[in-house]
Amino acid sequence: MAESKFFESDFELAADHVLRRWQRPALGIGGLALGASLLGAIVWPTQFYQAWLVAFLYWLGLALGSMAILVLQNITGGRWGATIRRPLEAAAGTVPMMALAFVPIVVGLPVLYEWARPDVVAHDHILQMKAFYLNKPFFLGRAAFYFLVWSALSRQLIRWSTEQDEEGHSERRAGRVHSASLAGLILYVLTITFAAIDWGMSLTPHWFSHIYGLVFGIGQVLTAMTLMIMVTAMTADRRPMSKVATPERFHDLGKLLFAFVMVWGYFNLSQFLIIWSADLPEEVPWYLDRITGGWQVLMIVLVLVHFLLPFGLLLSRSFKRNPKTLVRVAALLLVARYLDLYWWITPVFSPGHFTMDPMHVVTLMGIGGVWLWAFLTNLARRPLLAFNDPVVALELEKA
Amino acid sequence: MQSVVPVHGVMAEFDNPSEFVAAIHAVKEAGYEGFDAYSPMPVEEAAEAMGLHGSRLPLIVLCGGITGFCFGYALAYWTGVINYPLNIGGRPLHSWPAYIPVLFECTVLFAALTAVFGMLGLNGLPQHYHPVFNVERFALASKNRFFVCIEATDPKFELEDTKRFLQSLTPVAVSEVES
Numbered sequence A: 001m002a003e004s005k006f007f008e009s010d011f012e013l014a015a016d017h018v019l020r021r022w023q024r025p026a027l028g029i030g031g032l033a034l035g036a037s038l039l040g041a042i043v044w045p046t047q048f049y050q051a052w053l054v055a056f057l058y059w060l061g062l063a064l065g066s067m068a069i070l071v072l073q074n075i076t077g078g079r080w081g082a083t084i085r086r087p088l089e090a091a092a093g094t095v096p097m098m099a100l101a102f103v104p105i106v107v108g109l110p111v112l113y114e115w116a117r118p119d120v121v122a123h124d125h126i127l128q129m130k131a132f133y134l135n136k137p138f139f140l141g142r143a144a145f146y147f148l149v150w151s152a153l154s155r156q157l158i159r160w161s162t163e164q165d166e167e168g169h170s171e172r173r174a175g176r177v178h179s180a181s182l183a184g185l186i187l188y189v190l191t192i193t194f195a196a197i198d199w200g201m202s203l204t205p206h207w208f209s210h211i212y213g214l215v216f217g218i219g220q221v222l223t224a225m226t227l228m229i230m231v232t233a234m235t236a237d238r239r240p241m242s243k244v245a246t247p248e249r250f251h252d253l254g255k256l257l258f259a260f261v262m263v264w265g266y267f268n269l270s271q272f273l274i275i276w277s278a279d280l281p282e283e284v285p286w287y288l289d290r291i292t293g294g295w296q297v298l299m300i301v302l303v304l305v306h307f308l309l310p311f312g313l314l315l316s317r318s319f320k321r322n323p324k325t326l327v328r329v330a331a332l333l334l335v336a337r338y339l340d341l342y343w344w345i346t347p348v349f350s351p352g353h354f355t356m357d358p359m360h361v362v363t364l365m366g367i368g369g370v371w372l373w374a375f376l377t378n379l380a381r382r383p384l385l386a387f388n389d390p391v392v393a394l395e396l397e398k399a
Numbered sequence B: 001m002q003s004v005v006p007v008h009g010v011m012a013e014f015d016n017p018s019e020f021v022a023a024i025h026a027v028k029e030a031g032y033e034g035f036d037a038y039s040p041m042p043v044e045e046a047a048e049a050m051g052l053h054g055s056r057l058p059l060i061v062l063c064g065g066i067t068g069f070c071f072g073y074a075l076a077y078w079t080g081v082i083n084y085p086l087n088i089g090g091r092p093l094h095s096w097p098a099y100i101p102v103l104f105e106c107t108v109l110f111a112a113l114t115a116v117f118g119m120l121g122l123n124g125l126p127q128h129y130h131p132v133f134n135v136e137r138f139a140l141a142s143k144n145r146f147f148v149c150i151e152a153t154d155p156k157f158e159l160e161d162t163k164r165f166l167q168s169l170t171p172v173a174v175s176e177v178e179s
Helices: A023-043 A045-076 A085-092 A095-101 A103-107 A118-122 A125-130 A136-167 A171-199 A212-235 A247-278 A295-314 A317-321 A323-348 A358-381 A390-398 B017-029 B044-049 B057-083 B096-123 B136-142 B159-167
Strands: B007-014 B035-038 B146-151 B173-178
Touching: A023 A045, A023 A358, A045 A085, A045 A095, A045 A103, A045 A136, A045 A171, A045 A212, A045 A323, A045 A358, A085 A136, A085 A212, A085 A358, A095 A103, A095 A136, A095 A358, A118 A125, A136 A171, A171 A212, A212 A247, A212 A323, A247 A295, A247 A317, A247 A323, A247 B096, A295 A317, A295 A323, A317 A323, B007 B017, B007 B136, B007 B159, B017 B035, B017 B044, B017 B146, B057 B096, B136 B146, B146 B159, B159 B173
Parallel strands: none
Antiparallel strands: B007 B146, B007 B173, B035 B146
16 A cells, blocks of 8 residues: 555544543343343233344344345445445444344244144145245244355455555455355345245235345445444534545435435335236235235335435435435435334234334344444444555545 | 637646646636536536536435325325225225335336436537537546636636636646537
């Protein structure tokens, strides 16, 4: 690297930075809420498992979505990734921890999934035919495989990045990162498809939709991008990070967010339009359960806050270039992401009748607090910029 | 020597983008408004210095897109409800979910066409004649040289003064542009 005006240590997360100050409260609140959730699990086990599933999928989305954007950045090497590599790695680094959060789902398997209840399967011919795939040992084996792939991929990518910090850029390592990321992107799409089928779609085991996995995947990537925009805006509040997180970089992230919002809308509409057009009795109930008894209000809210409003706002160039406005729409989408998962999952347990249980709040805060703590701890461990990354070097030259 | 020929303006030639951008700033600061800049590649800072980012094109494209949306809806509604009503699976004639792909395509089509033709309309291309090409060295504007041309229509334009002013910006060359 050529002589630079900046030092790596300039980019460490300052001890008094708000992201550092959040670390301990996040763990505290998360711990308390987790305790409350586990207490709740004893008193209202059904509500607990149902709520835990939604909260688990939500926070898993941040971790896996970040991993997906990270491999995308490794493959394309675009300058848009200069400011977000470290936050992406920090979020992807929480993947192994999320395997722990999967444990309650394993315990509550028969409560959540009707294919795991022998008395239901005994009277259901379709479930008997599907039992070669939908059975407990295979389900658990698949879950273990997904977490193995995700953990191995994210850990290896982070290890290479740290090596680059310590030893400098090397073409040989860059080649390996590139190939691993290519394989990783393919593996991500395949595993998230099957994971979505296992954890989400098999809640209604008679029903099927081929685009289900992709809707899940783009949801995760979108969730992760909102977090990246927020973190970049928060760390850009002081020099020298503000020199690198320029309006151009926010413009890039805003454009990606815009694209992800549109892909989300496109995938969702694809599923809806095909089911609506065919109007088959084995397919439409999934939507009927979600557009009656109050659920339709949530659906309309989703169309507005998850698509129309962000779409309209993100059209504007100046809106995307201004971190203050971009952060607002990112925060809105981060909330909308939870509502979307809620609308996808919860109607299974309460078809045609809207419910909101306090367990949803505690589980969301429980997993979320601990997740945020782990994310912030990972983020604080290394400088906010991957100094020897060629993309970052380009930005520093310009700054 | 060409004092009898009406003058289009005075042109300064630069061999690097940073002096070129500095020159644009200087020209603006000196109070000139009727000037143009030519460069072989996009120079973001030059566009910014000239205040060119307030283009009306995005707004025009948005209007084109909205027109396309309305056109698509009218087309789908007219064919499906008024001109050729068909009962398909007992659905209402006005089944808007089925319109969405049509609406999307029409919006994109109209927006894209408006973008192309709006761009051509606003920048005045294609143009069969422009005086700047009377300067022989201007051919380099598509190779490796940068040009700033102050036009005679500017109220502050005064042939000798303007020439002297451009000279003061240390360009490679300053030349009169015949119109």
